[in-house]
Amino acid sequence: MKIAVLGTGMVGRTLAGRLTRLGHEVRVGTRDVATTLARTDPDGMGNPPYPQWARRHPEVALTTFTEAVADADLVVNATHGEASIAALTAAGERHLAGKVLLDTANPLDFSQGFPPRLLVADTDSLGERIQAAFPELKVVKALNTLTAELMVNPEAVAAGEHTVFVAGNDSEAKATVTGLLESFGHTDVIDLGDLTGARGTEMLLPLWLRLMGTLDTPMFQFRIVR
Amino acid sequence: MKIAVLGTGMVGRTLAGRLTRLGHEVRVGTRDVATTLARTDPDGMGNPPYPQWARRHPEVALTTFTEAVADADLVVNATHGEASIAALTAAGERHLAGKVLLDTANPLDFSQGFPPRLLVADTDSLGERIQAAFPELKVVKALNTLTAELMVNPEAVAAGEHTVFVAGNDSEAKATVTGLLESFGHTDVIDLGDLTGARGTEMLLPLWLRLMGTLDTPMFQFRIVR
Numbered sequence: 001m002k003i004a005v006l007g008t009g010m011v012g013r014t015l016a017g018r019l020t021r022l023g024h025e026v027r028v029g030t031r032d033v034a035t036t037l038a039r040t041d042p043d044g045m046g047n048p049p050y051p052q053w054a055r056r057h058p059e060v061a062l063t064t065f066t067e068a069v070a071d072a073d074l075v076v077n078a079t080h081g082e083a084s085i086a087a088l089t090a091a092g093e094r095h096l097a098g099k100v101l102l103d104t105a106n107p108l109d110f111s112q113g114f115p116p117r118l119l120v121a122d123t124d125s126l127g128e129r130i131q132a133a134f135p136e137l138k139v140v141k142a143l144n145t146l147t148a149e150l151m152v153n154p155e156a157v158a159a160g161e162h163t164v165f166v167a168g169n170d171s172e173a174k175a176t177v178t179g180l181l182e183s184f185g186h187t188d189v190i191d192l193g194d195l196t197g198a199r200g201t202e203m204l205l206p207l208w209l210r211l212m213g214t215l216d217t218p219m220f221q222f223r224i225v226r
Numbered sequence: 227m228k229i230a231v232l233g234t235g236m237v238g239r240t241l242a243g244r245l246t247r248l249g250h251e252v253r254v255g256t257r258d259v260a261t262t263l264a265r266t267d268p269d270g271m272g273n274p275p276y277p278q279w280a281r282r283h284p285e286v287a288l289t290t291f292t293e294a295v296a297d298a299d300l301v302v303n304a305t306h307g308e309a310s311i312a313a314l315t316a317a318g319e320r321h322l323a324g325k326v327l328l329d330t331a332n333p334l335d336f337s338q339g340f341p342p343r344l345l346v347a348d349t350d351s352l353g354e355r356i357q358a359a360f361p362e363l364k365v366v367k368a369l370n371t372l373t374a375e376l377m378v379n380p381e382a383v384a385a386g387e388h389t390v391f392v393a394g395n396d397s398e399a400k401a402t403v404t405g406l407l408e409s410f411g412h413t414d415v416i417d418l419g420d421l422t423g424a425r426g427t428e429m430l431l432p433l434w435l436r437l438m439g440t441l442d443t444p445m446f447q448f449r450i451v452r
Contacts (some may be wrong), residue, residue, distance in 0.1 A: 121347035122432060158451035192436050200433030206348060207426030210418050211450060220452035225384035226441055 004029055004068035006087050007078035008036055008050045009043060011104055011148045015076055016060050018152035022183055027061045029068030031090060036062060044110070065091035074100045074176065075137075081107040081119070081126050085133055097136035100173040102180065103127050103198075104143040104151070106205050115209040120202065127167065127198030138173035141198035142166045142181065145208065147218035154185045154221075162221035163188045167197030190224060230255055230294035232313050233304035234262055234276045235269060237330055237374045241302055242286050244378035248409055253287045255294030257316060262288060270336070291317035300326045300402065301363075307333040307345065307352050311359050323362035326399040328406070329353050329424075330369040330377070332431050341435040346428065353393065353424030364399035367424035368392045368407065371434065373444035380411045380447075388447035389414045393423030416450060 005016045006029045016026045030036040030050075039049035054062060069075050069091045079087045084105045088096060107126040108116035120126055127141035143151045143164060154160040164186050168174045178189050192200065204222070212218050231242045232255045239254075246252045256262040256276075265275035280288060295301050295317045305313045310331045314322060333352040334342035346352055353367040369377045369390060380386040390412050394400045404415050418426065430448070438444050 118348045118429075121429070122344045162451050190437070190440060192433075192440055197436050200436045203344075203347070203429040203432050206429050207418075210423050210426045211416070214416060214418055215450075215452055217452070220450055223449040223451050224437060224441075224446055225388050225449050226443070226446035 001025070001073040002071060003027075003074050003076060004072035004091075005076045005078055006065055006068065006091065007080070008062070009078065009080070010045065010047050011151070012076075012078035013050070013053050013057075014148035014152055015078055015104070017057055018184060020057065020059055027063050027068040027072070029063055029065040029087070029091065031065065031087070033062055033064060066095060069095045069099070072099065074102065074180075077101055077103045077105050077130070079105055081105040082109065084126060084130060088130065088134060088137075093134055093136070096134055098138070100138045100140060100170075100176050101130070101134075102143070102177050103130060103139055103141050106144050106202055108205060115206070115213075118203065118205060122199060122203065125196070125198040125202050127195050127202070131169070131195055138168065138170040139195060140166055140168035140170070140173050140177040141195060141201060142177050145201050145204050146221050150219065150221055152184045154187075157219055157221050158223065160185055160187060162223040163190055165190050165192050165197070165201050167192040167195050167201065169194050188224070227251070227299040228297060229253075229300050229302060230298035230317075231302045231304055232291055232294065232317065233306070234288070235304065235306070236271065236273050237377070238302075238304035239276070239279050239283075240374035240378055241304055241330070243283055244410060246283065246285055253289050253294040253298070255289055255291040255313070255317065257291065257313070259288055259290060292321060295321045295325070298325065300328065300406075303327055303329045303331050303356070305331055307331040308335065310352060310356060314356065314360060314363075319360055319362070322360055324364070326364045326366060326396075326402050327356070327360075328369070328403050329356060329365055329367050332370050332428055334431060341432070341439075344429065344431060348425060348429065351422070351424040351428050353421050353428070357395070357421055364394065364396040365421055366392055366394035366396070366399050366403040367421060367427060368403050371427050371430050372447050376445065376447055378410050380413075383445055383447050384449065386411055386413060388449040389416055391416050391418050391423070391427050393418040393421050393427065395420050414450070
């Protein structure tokens with residue numbers, strides 16, 4: 001598939017790298033290509049600047065949001081939750097119409113320091129807000145409940161025996177995303193139904209953040225045993 | 227131990243029954259004993275009326291909230307989240323001072339039907355509200371993330387290989403509660419730190435409720451694999 005990954009942070013890079021290795025044609029979208037390529041300092045999370053990653057992944061093109069999505073078959077939202085709607089707006093509603101969006105973002109506010117606060121809860125979700133802003137987009141919430149490395153390499157913990165979730169209003173779009181997750185190695189993908197299911201997975205973040213502190217690693221996962 | 231269980235719903239009954247079988251002296255507290263004993267209809271969740279359960283558990287005394295907690299070593303809050311502060315107030319602050327409270331309740335509002343809505347999120351929790359209202363109580367949030375049957379019989383799913391959490395400001399109180407959870411058969415009790423950890427576990431409820439619908443059973447559990 002031709003896949004647009006919006007966002008140049010660790011989630012975007014990790015997904016772009018894995019998707020490329022799986023044979024997809026990947027474009028990473030950013031607000032301003034020149035600015036992203038001029039970065040020399042680590043980002044707010046301490047990750048190396050994008051150009052350092054890009055040099056090791058010459059097959060991944062860096063483009064504007066619009067160029068990334070224009071002829072993509074599938075779009076991945078790997079931006080910060082606070083920036084997601086602006087990024088999609090910059091990509092252009094007409095380029096997004098009818099496409100599947102795999103939304104990995106969480107509505108977290110880091111402005112008050114760590115841990116970040118959840119900006120939306122219970123009666124709404126970032127996934128639904130994106131869907132409301134872009135009615136023609138087929139939003140599927142997924143992969144927002146685990147660290148980037150485990151998104152694409154589930155075997156790295158508990159031999160991959162853990163759970164990921166999909167929620168969305170379009171069954172075909174969910175099937176496409178589920179297929180992608182399975183291609184990463186996920187074996188337990190639970191379909192939570194329509195996009196209101198995103199509320200529960202986004203609200204998992206406060207516990208996830210707490211567990212990361214308690215366990216002193218982001219390399220853990222939720223497994224739904226039944 | 228002498229244990230007061232506040233609340234006559236399924237959670238209170240299940241915990242009271244199991245604690246009794248473990249040799250504890252249990253009193254179930256209710257607002258009005260005569261009213262509770264006069265019930266003949268199933269409750270709002272479809273559970274049989276309390277007297278029907280009580281007849282099979284003659285060793286469990288039913289008393290007022292105050293009588294239940296007066297000489298208890300440990301208090302279990304098994305009331306609905308909306309009713310918890312009123313129940314503890316009825317029990318009497320002076321009877322609670324210095325005691326451990328195992329708080330199993332969730333701040334859910336069932337008034338708009340199912341699924342219930344979470345009344346508190348992210349910047350506060352029911353556990354913290356109880357602690358703020360009763361500063362001398364040693365509140366430990368636990369067992370609010372799984373169905374009553376699995377609270378006391380973890381082996382019923384995945385041979386007991388799943389996770390429960392404790393959060394609270396008093397280490398000794400957490401150790402007491404952890405010991406109780408282990409006596410139920412729990413083998414993976416994660417200490418989330420101070421009582422602000424209750425936010426994450428209470429916010430797990432929307433996902434829990436969704437999973438109950440998707441899986442068509444409450445007999446599932448979260449396991450933290452790492």
